[in-house]
Amino acid sequence: MASLARRRVLPRLCLLLVAACTLSACAIGGRPASTPGPDAEVAIAVQERREWVFHEDGVRFDNHLPAARLNAVTRVAAQHYLVTVTPETEPVNPSPWYGFRVVTTRPQTLRIDFDYPGYRHRYHPKLGSGDGRWREASAREFVPERDGRPARLQVEAGPQPLLVFAQPPLVPDDFEAWIDSIGRTLPIEHSVFGRSVQGRPLHLFEFGGSDGSPLLIVIGRQHPPENTGSQALFGFVETLAADTPQARAFRERVRTVVVPLVNPDGIVEGHWRSNLHGKDLNRDWGPFDEPETRALAQALLVRSEGAGRRVAFAIDFHSTFRDVLYTVAEDPSRRLDGVLGQWIAAMRTQSPGLEEKAYAATSSVFKNWAWCRFGAPAVTYEVGDATSADALDALSRHAAGSLMALLDATGTDAAPAAPGCEAAAPAPG
Numbered sequence: 001m002a003s004l005a006r007r008r009v010l011p012r013l014c015l016l017l018v019a020a021c022t023l024s025a026c027a028i029g030g031r032p033a034s035t036p037g038p039d040a041e042v043a044i045a046v047q048e049r050r051e052w053v054f055h056e057d058g059v060r061f062d063n064h065l066p067a068a069r070l071n072a073v074t075r076v077a078a079q080h081y082l083v084t085v086t087p088e089t090e091p092v093n094p095s096p097w098y099g100f101r102v103v104t105t106r107p108q109t110l111r112i113d114f115d116y117p118g119y120r121h122r123y124h125p126k127l128g129s130g131d132g133r134w135r136e137a138s139a140r141e142f143v144p145e146r147d148g149r150p151a152r153l154q155v156e157a158g159p160q161p162l163l164v165f166a167q168p169p170l171v172p173d174d175f176e177a178w179i180d181s182i183g184r185t186l187p188i189e190h191s192v193f194g195r196s197v198q199g200r201p202l203h204l205f206e207f208g209g210s211d212g213s214p215l216l217i218v219i220g221r222q223h224p225p226e227n228t229g230s231q232a233l234f235g236f237v238e239t240l241a242a243d244t245p246q247a248r249a250f251r252e253r254v255r256t257v258v259v260p261l262v263n264p265d266g267i268v269e270g271h272w273r274s275n276l277h278g279k280d281l282n283r284d285w286g287p288f289d290e291p292e293t294r295a296l297a298q299a300l301l302v303r304s305e306g307a308g309r310r311v312a313f314a315i316d317f318h319s320t321f322r323d324v325l326y327t328v329a330e331d332p333s334r335r336l337d338g339v340l341g342q343w344i345a346a347m348r349t350q351s352p353g354l355e356e357k358a359y360a361a362t363s364s365v366f367k368n369w370a371w372c373r374f375g376a377p378a379v380t381y382e383v384g385d386a387t388s389a390d391a392l393d394a395l396s397r398h399a400a401g402s403l404m405a406l407l408d409a410t411g412t413d414a415a416p417a418a419p420g421c422e423a424a425a426p427a428p429g
Helices: 172-183 227-240 245-253 264-268 291-303 339-350 366-374 389-410
Strands: 051-054 059-062 072-077 080-084 099-104 108-115 126-128 134-136 152-157 162-165 189-195 201-207 215-220 255-259 311-320 324-328 355-359 378-384
Touching: 051 072, 059 080, 099 108, 099 152, 152 162, 172 201, 172 227, 172 264, 189 291, 201 291, 215 227, 215 291, 227 245, 227 255, 227 311, 227 378, 227 389, 245 389, 255 291, 311 366, 311 389, 324 339, 324 366, 339 389, 366 378, 378 389
Parallel strands: 080 108, 215 255, 215 311, 311 378, 324 355
Antiparallel strands: 051 059, 059 099, 072 080, 099 162, 108 152, 126 134, 126 162, 189 201, 201 255, 324 378
């Protein structure tokens, strides 16, 4: 089966497997988790990085790799195991991310049941090997959760490490490599605008435009498991950066600002939803309690209001159960003749079933802050968990092409924010 990893960014998690791992400890992975500081408002369970060795079967599980999530393994019977995965904090959005490595001393068939106390299985298993190839578990190998019975994976394992993950993981190094790849195609300005709770760099790059050019803001990966959203962001930005007549003309007029990874700590620690303080970053655009959102908001304000630029459009990439666009109900650009309304119509020519859901700008999510602060059309683009790589790549590139055409045709002036909306869009303290 063809690789599920993107052609341009091979998850570096696989490259960590070049060194052979035996049943002894294999301490490969990201930086160790640190306990949040005393200002943390939410109790967070930082997973223990460890291994589970079952000598009677010659089997070892571990969660040492970055983006892994595994909290316990229980032997049910010979070659039959129950893996338990718990969230970093509760209550939490039901996004049971998991990831672990399995090594056996001899080839054998293992049955692995999945347990998420209080939650249901969400992600169809993806199986990886040390050579960078990923495939989706077949219908013969994987049986979904049903009738009170847990989801079950029956898979062939052996001395070569087998990776079992909710999605082929993209770790911070992959995002940095992707930024470098964009920089090889056109001039970009790449900067670190802040640090995460654990001190990881927060990357931003920008390209196009001139003094006073309007801004297109593109951000992603506020929530750790949302891999398909990152893949869509890649295709979207690559289209803006392409060597095509449309993209070149667009870059003459518009400045694009891209932040592909807002929550690096959450990804490395295998979190379901939050940063290392247990906070949902896409509910912090107003309190700005967290270093990631606080630094990003400040960086965007410097590049917009601080530079005398208007924001023409803002888009935030996510993943959920199906493809859907979340918009601001009060936004006048949602009209059929508005930029957002026309863009959604153009998107539906590529994906007729694409939903739009509009809500009042009352919650502290990025799109609400962007619209209230800048008066710009703003959208949360949710990509389905199971949307194929080819489909999401085609749709994301169509999204970028359609937006470039609309902004060229209709202009890039932003509308004023709704009366009183500014109160919901403070600057970070």
